[in-house]
Amino acid sequence: MKQVVVVKLLPDADANAALAATLRVCNDAANRLSELASRGDEPPTRANLQRLAYQDLKSRGLSAQPALHVIRKVADAYSALRATLRAGNLGKPGSKRRRKAESKPVVFRSDAAQAFDDRCLSWQVNAGTVSIWTVHGRLKGIRFAGGPDQVKTLREHRKGETDLVHRDGEFYLIATCEVPEAELIDPVGFIGVDLGIVNIATTSTGIRLAGRGLNRHRKRQVELRRRLQTKQTKAAKRLLKLRSRRERRHAANTNHVIAKRIVTEAQRTGRGIALEDLRGIRDRVRLRKPQRVTLHSWAFGQLGAFIDYKARRAGVPVVFVDSAYTSQECAQCHHIDKRNRPNQAEFRCRSCGVVAHADRNASRNIAARGEAAWAAGRESRVPAPLRGCRM
Structure with missing residues (x-):
């Protein structure tokens, strides 16, 4: 299992200047190569780019290995661009945004990673x-x-x-x-985890994580962003970037804490973990504008990825199940009705009369689906994270 570890360098002034110059030279070379690739007739593959510019890169002060890494960085950037275009993430063919992406070479910042x-x-x-x-x-x-x-x-x-x-x-x-994965245990059951907005995670064992305090923090950040965005000054834009990184770090830290607690509970009780497969949820749901901000303001995919990799290190099985109707189905009699959910927090079954917390009821449904999927021997549908999980 691949994992990344981030450490901070502590260079002196001379080393700091040398590192900055190295990134600048590598990215200047990458930009030059990107321009050549965009004008060339051949596809910008690694082999084609190496034939095109390897000697030129070496003449610009790069050793053999750094030159090859620059070539690979440019080739990978164009591969990612082609994949993005195929997926339609930059609009339909002929759209203004798509034409702009196709007509210009990929640009690398002077301090981009190397x-x-x-x-x-x-x-x-x-x-x-x-x-x-x-x-x-x-x-x-x-x-x-x-x-x-x-x-x-x-x-x-x-x-x-x-x-x-x-x-x-x-x-x-x-x-x-x-990092090697631990041998999977034979679970005696599954802990269902319902991910939500009011409560970030609720388990079928009764653990309710995050909630009021975290939501106050999220609302405060939304209001601060709104105030800075209305100013439209350079200082405000600089602060927006700093706040954005701070929010990402806060979200990642909170997701790490939640994931660790869920995995620890599963390991202690000898159970597996069942999660909803929420890929594409932002495209499927229909929400009013204020609700969209709330839905998009938390990294649910990141939380699922954190739970997955921590569970694999601990030998805890993880199953991703279909999320359809988990909030409308009664965990007791399995009757499904939209009216079973009169409000966000409460569940009232119109068939058997069971009253429960809505998130707890949904997590029990997820746990039951996880057990069924494990018993049937189906493979878990684990979304592959775009970036490595950081320690």
């Missing part, structure tokens, strides 16, 4: 230092800072490339690790 392999960057984990190639020569003994769990994961499982990232004036290394 990948390094073990020839360009080596780790001395026990010493807490790294050695890295730069355009000003190889820098040795650059210290990095990370938590005990991060250092342990790096020492035991690091394998693959490392990205050099510049963010908010600091340099970070994002290392790929190959």
Whole structure:
């Protein structure tokens, strides 16, 4: 199982300047190669780009391996663009947005991330230092800072490339690790997890996570964004970017805490975890404008990915089930009726008369579907995360 570990570099002034210059040179070269690729007749594959510009990149101060990484970065960017166009995420053929994306070369920021392999960057984990190639020569003994769990994961499982990232004036290394999965237990049952807006996660065992405090935080952030967006000044736009990153970090931290608690409960009781398959929910549901903001303001997909990878490390089975009618079905008699849900918090079955908390009832339905799916031997439909889960 692939996982990424993020650590902060602590370079001195000279090393800081060398790292900044390295990112600038690599991304300038990537932009030049992107322009050539957009004007060329051949598809911008790695092989074609290497034949086109390998020697030119080396003449611009890049060594062999960094030059190859720049070529791969450009080729991957165009592959991602083609996939985005095929998926229709940039509009229909002929639309203004799509024509703009197709007519211009892919552009890389001057401080965009750059990948390094073990020839360009080596780790001395026990010493807490790294050695890295730069355009000003190889820098040795650059210290990095990370938590005990991060250092342990790096020492035991690091394998693959490392990205050099510049963010908010600091340099970070994002290392790929190959973490082994634990052997799956034979579950005695399943914990159903209902994901929602008022309560981020409610389990069939009675655990209700997040809720009022987190929703107050989300509303406060929406109001702050609204005030800054109305100003339309450079300072306001700069603050919006900072707040956006802060909100993402807060959401990721909260999702980590929720996921850890759910997985720990499942591991302690010897159960599996059943989750709703919520892929495409934003396209399926029909909501009023104020409700759309609430739905889009939390990373439910990220929470599901966190639960999945933590469960795999703990040997806990995870099953993704169909989410249809879980909020309208009675967990007692399985009668389905839209009127069973008179309001957001309450469930009243019109067949057997059971009264329950709506989220708890839905989580029991999810647990039952998870048990049925596991018993039938069907594969869990696990959405593949777009980015690695960070420690």
